[in-house]
Amino acid sequence: MPSEDSLRKKLRKNATKPVVSTSRNFIRAKKDENSFEKNGAFGRGNESEGKLKKRGNFKGMRSGEEVLERGKLRTLDSGGKKKRIYAKKGGDKNVKLENGMEVSKKRTLIRNGEKRVKDVPVEGNDGHHTMWDHDKTRNGGFKVKRSTQMRKERKEDVVLAIAKQKGKAEDAGKIGLVGTEDQGSGSVKRSRDKKTELSKGKNQEVVSGSSFAKKKARDRTGLDDDDAEMLHDRPKKKKRVIKIDPHDISNKRLDDGIGVNGSKEEKEKEKESEKEPKMSKNAQFRAIQPSPLILSFVEKNLLGRRRMIDLKRAGYNIDLSAPLDNIPFSSSSEREKIEENIFRNKLDFFAAAKVSSSFPPPNLPEIAFAGRSNVGKSSLLNALTRQWGVVRTSDKPGLTQTINFFNLGTKHCLVDLPGYGFAYAKEEVKESWEELVKEYVSTRVGLRRVCLLIDTKWGMKPRDLELIELMERSKTKYQIVLTKTDVVFPIDVARRAMQIEESLFQNKSVVKPVMMVSSKSGAGIRSLRTALANITRFARRL
Numbered sequence: 001m002p003s004e005d006s007l008r009k010k011l012r013k014n015a016t017k018p019v020v021s022t023s024r025n026f027i028r029a030k031k032d033e034n035s036f037e038k039n040g041a042f043g044r045g046n047e048s049e050g051k052l053k054k055r056g057n058f059k060g061m062r063s064g065e066e067v068l069e070r071g072k073l074r075t076l077d078s079g080g081k082k083k084r085i086y087a088k089k090g091g092d093k094n095v096k097l098e099n100g101m102e103v104s105k106k107r108t109l110i111r112n113g114e115k116r117v118k119d120v121p122v123e124g125n126d127g128h129h130t131m132w133d134h135d136k137t138r139n140g141g142f143k144v145k146r147s148t149q150m151r152k153e154r155k156e157d158v159v160l161a162i163a164k165q166k167g168k169a170e171d172a173g174k175i176g177l178v179g180t181e182d183q184g185s186g187s188v189k190r191s192r193d194k195k196t197e198l199s200k201g202k203n204q205e206v207v208s209g210s211s212f213a214k215k216k217a218r219d220r221t222g223l224d225d226d227d228a229e230m231l232h233d234r235p236k237k238k239k240r241v242i243k244i245d246p247h248d249i250s251n252k253r254l255d256d257g258i259g260v261n262g263s264k265e266e267k268e269k270e271k272e273s274e275k276e277p278k279m280s281k282n283a284q285f286r287a288i289q290p291s292p293l294i295l296s297f298v299e300k301n302l303l304g305r306r307r308m309i310d311l312k313r314a315g316y317n318i319d320l321s322a323p324l325d326n327i328p329f330s331s332s333s334e335r336e337k338i339e340e341n342i343f344r345n346k347l348d349f350f351a352a353a354k355v356s357s358s359f360p361p362p363n364l365p366e367i368a369f370a371g372r373s374n375v376g377k378s379s380l381l382n383a384l385t386r387q388w389g390v391v392r393t394s395d396k397p398g399l400t401q402t403i404n405f406f407n408l409g410t411k412h413c414l415v416d417l418p419g420y421g422f423a424y425a426k427e428e429v430k431e432s433w434e435e436l437v438k439e440y441v442s443t444r445v446g447l448r449r450v451c452l453l454i455d456t457k458w459g460m461k462p463r464d465l466e467l468i469e470l471m472e473r474s475k476t477k478y479q480i481v482l483t484k485t486d487v488v489f490p491i492d493v494a495r496r497a498m499q500i501e502e503s504l505f506q507n508k509s510v511v512k513p514v515m516m517v518s519s520k521s522g523a524g525i526r527s528l529r530t531a532l533a534n535i536t537r538f539a540r541r542l
């Protein structure tokens with residue numbers, strides 16, 4: 001076995017010393033050869049440049065050869081991959097340098113991959129470097145050279161160690177020699193091969209974006225080349241593709257159009273059917289189409305909110321109470337002018353009852369006025385008889401707290417009932433009023449008709465319906481009278497009348513038509529009188 005020293009000598013003898021270790025120095029060497037020394041781009045680092053020149057002269061080599069030698073050393077120096085790359089480049093360029101004076105440097109930008117490979121003239125003052133060149137140039141030629149030698153020595157040590165281990169030191173030496181001898185042409189050849197691979201897009205080692213990324217990953221993970229290679233060669237994870245099951249509606253909204261039971265059209269139909277009952281009461285009311293009969297009645301009686309100027313133009317004296325209850329262009333508001341004789345009679349209060357036992361004997365046919373508190377019952381009695389102030393009224397709900405009996409002449413009786421529902425009274429008191437009213441309308445013998453007053457603006461309320469149900473059960477004749485028509489538009493008066501007519505269409509005890517009045521304006525009062533007079537006309541004395 002050859003000794004360690006002899007092997008070292010052998011290696012040193014065969015290994016050519018590196019002249020340059022940076023591409024910049026390499027360029028300088030070329031410049032030296034091509035007499036481009038005076039180029040301003042190389043004004044920096046003259047000392048190292050001088051060393052380079054000196055070394056080049058000492059070796060007696062041309063710059064191209066220097067590059068070639070550099071390539072060899074690079075190949076040996078597997079510790080720094082980046083240097084190996086320059087060595088290859090150097091080797092590659094060396095061919096060009098030998099071929100002619102036109103010098104170009106094929107610079108491969110590691111970061112950007114093969115697409116960014118471009119020719120850069122060396123002689124220009126572009127001074128471009130790879131990121132590695134830049135650092136090396138800054139370090140100065142001496143340090144670089146020294147580090148290269150150190151690496152070379154380390155390499156020799158490694159070769160020796162391998163040879164020792166295998167007991168084939170000579171072979172190891174040969175390997176080393178072959179490696180160094182073939183390095184120049186080998187590097188060029190390899191470079192060509194790599195270029196071919198690069199063009200195929202398969203090269204991962206030399207200058208591709210993926211190699212850069214790989215290096216970065218390796219640096220991050222602390223893996224060596226092989227591990228990094230393995231890491232890189234590992235099959236890439238497939239991207240997770242979320243497959244949507246069209247039958248899965250767990251995350252679907254109703255309006256996505258995917259349903260279990262039916263198609264989109266069916267869903268829309270269901271939605272529409274759902275929408276209908278969800279219409280607001282106001283919207284439902286606005287959708288009512290009154291019958292022509294009702295509309296004509298409203299117009300004929302000037303029901304609804306009207307402008308005073310219009311009433312004036314129509315010949316009504318707006319200075320009188322309930323002017324529309326008067327004959328147009330008549331200054332008289334006397335009750336003698338009332339068309340129905342029965343209502344010309346004097347209205348006299350004769351009894352009040354808080355309980356049913358206090359009811360007066362049913363000697364006369366009675367017409368009662370029922371309804372919620374403040375609906376205008378008492379006011380309507382005054383308006384019908386044109387005797388203002390006989391029946392007490394108030395804007396405060398719950399004024400009438402007893403059943404008040406009024407004689408209208410000697411043959412008829414009008415009954416003012418206490419209101420139910422909203423009233424400024426205790427609950428138990430209101431309940432007692434309600435019970436009294438219910439008892440009266442359901443049991444009163446002489447009761448000919450109940451005028452159920454409904455506020456035109458608000459319509460029927462549950463308690464109204466309760467009373468209706470009671471009168472239906474007791475077969476008490478009742479007639480709906482819409483009050484305070486002067487506070488709503490004429491069309492709404494008609495709508496309300498239509499609405500109530502429709503809602504009570506199947507009721508048997510209801511007397512049609514729905515009457516519409518305004519005690520304030522007098523509209524519709526005459527018509528109501530006529531309707532009530534017909535009752536009294538055929539009513540027999542009990």
Ligand SMILES: Nc1nc2c(ncn2[C@@H]2O[C@H](COP(=O)(O)OP(=O)(O)OP(=O)(O)O)[C@@H](O)[C@H]2O)c(=O)[nH]1
Nearest residue numbers: 374375376377378379394395398399400419519520
């Ligand atoms: N605008 C307008 N107001 C009216 C009409 N009728 C009555 N009013 C007013 O409504 C308020 C209540 O009238 P009342 O006649 O006391 O009502 P009520 O139904 O007897 O009330 P209770 O006795 O509490 O049950 C009063 O302020 C009246 O001026 C009407 O036709 N139009």
Ligand SMILES: [Mg+2]
Nearest residue numbers: 377378399400
């Ligand atoms: Mg009253």
